[in-house]
Structure formats: C-alpha cells, structure tokens
Amino acid sequence: MGEVRIGTSGWVYPPWRGKFYPEGLTQKRELSYLSRQLGSVEINGSFYSLQRPSSYERWAAETPDDFVFAVKGSRFITHMKRLKDGDELLSNYLASGVLALGPKLGPILWQLPPTLKYDPELLTGFFEHLPRTTTEAAKIAERHDHRVDPAHTTTDAERPMRHALEIRHDSYRTPEFLDLLKRHDIALVVADAAGKYPLIEEVTSDFVYVRLHGHDELYVSGYTDEGLDMWAEKVRGWAEQGDVFVYFDNDAKAYAPRDAKALQDRLAE
Structure with missing residues (x-):
C-alpha cells in the first residue's frame, strides 16, 4: 500500500477562524495547528508570487517531522508565459526557497490556465526541463537571475522530485495526452470541479494527485457523507x-478542513 496524505489547498483563510481554528489562535500559529490535524497542505502562495527562502524554512520548522508540503508552481510560468521560456523562469522559481523544505518537500503542482489547449510539443519541452531529483533542482536553481535575492540553491540530500499537472481545457481528453504524461512520469491531477473542468481519473505516474474543488459549486460546496465515502x-x-x-x-x-478531516478519518478506519 502506498502512503496517503490528506490536506487542504492553503491554510490562511479568515472564514476558518472560529470554525476550524480555535478562537484566539493567532494567524502565525495556524499552520502549526493545521499540520497537527492533517498530513499535508498545498502551498498556494507560490503560485501568485515568488516566496522567500526564510518563509519555506519557517514553514518547515513549524510542522511535525512527518508532515509534507505540496508546492504550487508559479503562474508566471503556467499562465503568463504559458510554459514558454521555461529555463530562466524555472531557475528563479526553484531558487526562491522550494528546496529549503528539505525532506518535507512533496509534489510540485503545475496548474494550467483554462485557455491553454493541448499542445504536445509545448508540453514535451516543459516536461523535459523539470528536475527529477533535488540535486538536479539545485543545479537549475543556481542559474537564477537578479530577481531572486536572497536565493536558496542547495539541497541537504538527494531525493526524488515529483510533478503533477492540472488541466482545465477539454482538448486534453485524448489518449495521446495520457501517453505523454506516462512517458514523462507526470501525474495527471484528478480534479473534481463541479463539472467546469475535465475530470479524468487515469493513473499516469507512481502517485495520484487529487484536488477536490467542490462537487456542486466550485470552491464553495462541501462534500456529503456519500461523496466522502465515494x-x-x-x-x-x-x-x-x-x-x-x-x-x-x-x-x-x-468546508475544506472539515472535509479533509472527515476523509482522513474514513481512511483510518
């Protein structure tokens, strides 16, 4: 049996205070609290802007030894440059501190924009530049430019790096795309998004990455007992x-932390 990690996408949400987070818990302690309730979390701030090495170091220090972070790839790479000019941008992203998570670094999530159609040549070029070990990632990070200061370009040990791709256009509904993912060992994200985006459950790597955005209403609706059982x-x-x-x-x-805990409890039975 493989290892199962259940978590939420991010952890800083005012509506969670007083519902999931106890009254009086300071924002600085929210990650520490969540990490003792669940086994993982997605860092989604890395999608919007480059973070700092000190932030990754602090997040690692605030969480239990067996906790794991998934890290969302930069939207500058996926949405603005649309997977082009990958070398320089990838170097800056990796140098921003991702490797400072050490043994707590889990998969890297690359979310494509809804307007980006299936392009096998574009995807192949992007996949070929992705690091598959932390040692390889550190070498790529060394090529960062002046926009990353300070930078983190070392790894404490060589570990495998995993990548997952979330697609949001129907043109990806083709066996050719699934074969491409399998050849490059990229996990296709199983995304439940209220029917707005493709939901494909094909296993294309040695791990499965699932994002549950809400079955009935995107980002809003909670999951029923029957849905969680499924x-x-x-x-x-x-x-x-x-x-x-x-x-x-x-x-x-x-809803996210509530449903995550409920699913985690079901899997522990």
Missing part, C-alpha cells in the same frame, strides 16, 4: 498502486 473508496484503490495526495480546495465556510 472518494475514500477511490483513494483506497489508488493506494494499492502507490502514494496518494488529496487536497480540498472548497475553502468557503471552512
């Missing part, structure tokens, strides 16, 4: 093949 059954099946990472992104009304 996802628990799916996760058990995937875990027979390898590791599974599941993140709830239905953050409104503190």
Whole structure:
C-alpha cells in the first residue's frame, strides 16, 4: 500500500477562524495547528508570487517531522508565459526557497490556465526541463537571475522530485495526452470541479494527485457523507498502486478542513 496524505489547498483563510481554528489562535500559529490535524497542505502562495527562502524554512520548522508540503508552481510560468521560456523562469522559481523544505518537500503542482489547449510539443519541452531529483533542482536553481535575492540553491540530500499537472481545457481528453504524461512520469491531477473542468481519473505516474474543488459549486460546496465515502473508496484503490495526495480546495465556510478531516478519518478506519 502506498502512503496517503490528506490536506487542504492553503491554510490562511479568515472564514476558518472560529470554525476550524480555535478562537484566539493567532494567524502565525495556524499552520502549526493545521499540520497537527492533517498530513499535508498545498502551498498556494507560490503560485501568485515568488516566496522567500526564510518563509519555506519557517514553514518547515513549524510542522511535525512527518508532515509534507505540496508546492504550487508559479503562474508566471503556467499562465503568463504559458510554459514558454521555461529555463530562466524555472531557475528563479526553484531558487526562491522550494528546496529549503528539505525532506518535507512533496509534489510540485503545475496548474494550467483554462485557455491553454493541448499542445504536445509545448508540453514535451516543459516536461523535459523539470528536475527529477533535488540535486538536479539545485543545479537549475543556481542559474537564477537578479530577481531572486536572497536565493536558496542547495539541497541537504538527494531525493526524488515529483510533478503533477492540472488541466482545465477539454482538448486534453485524448489518449495521446495520457501517453505523454506516462512517458514523462507526470501525474495527471484528478480534479473534481463541479463539472467546469475535465475530470479524468487515469493513473499516469507512481502517485495520484487529487484536488477536490467542490462537487456542486466550485470552491464553495462541501462534500456529503456519500461523496466522502465515494472518494475514500477511490483513494483506497489508488493506494494499492502507490502514494496518494488529496487536497480540498472548497475553502468557503471552512468546508475544506472539515472535509479533509472527515476523509482522513474514513481512511483510518
């Protein structure tokens, strides 16, 4: 059986205070609290801007030894440059502190924009530049430019690096795309997004990455007991093949941490 990690997409949400986070808990202690309730979390601030090495170091220090972070790839790479000019941008992203998470670094999530159609040549070029070990990532990070200061360009040990791709256009519904992911060992994100984006459950790597954005209303609706039972059954099946990472992104009304804990409890039975 593979290892199963259940978490949320991010952790700083005012609506969670007083519902998931106890009254009086300071924002600085929210990650520490969440990390003792769940096994993982997505860092989504890295999607919007380059973070600092000191932030990654602090997040690692605030969490238990067995905690794992998934890190969202920069939207400058995926949405603005649309996977082009990858070398320089990837160097800056990796140098911003990702490797400072050390053994707590989990998969890197690359979320594509809804307007980016399937382009095998573009994807192949992007996949070929992605580091597959932390040692390789450190070498790429060394090529960062002046926009990253301070930079973190070392790794404390060589570890494998995993990558997951979340697609949001129907043109990816093709066997050719799935074969491309398998050749490059990239996990296709299983994304439940209220029917707005493709939901494809093909396993394309040695791990499965799931994002639950809300089954009925995107980012808003909570999951029913029946829905959580269904996802628990799916996760058990995937875990027979390898590791599974599941993140709830239905953050409104503190549904995400509630549902994450409920799914985690089901899988512990």
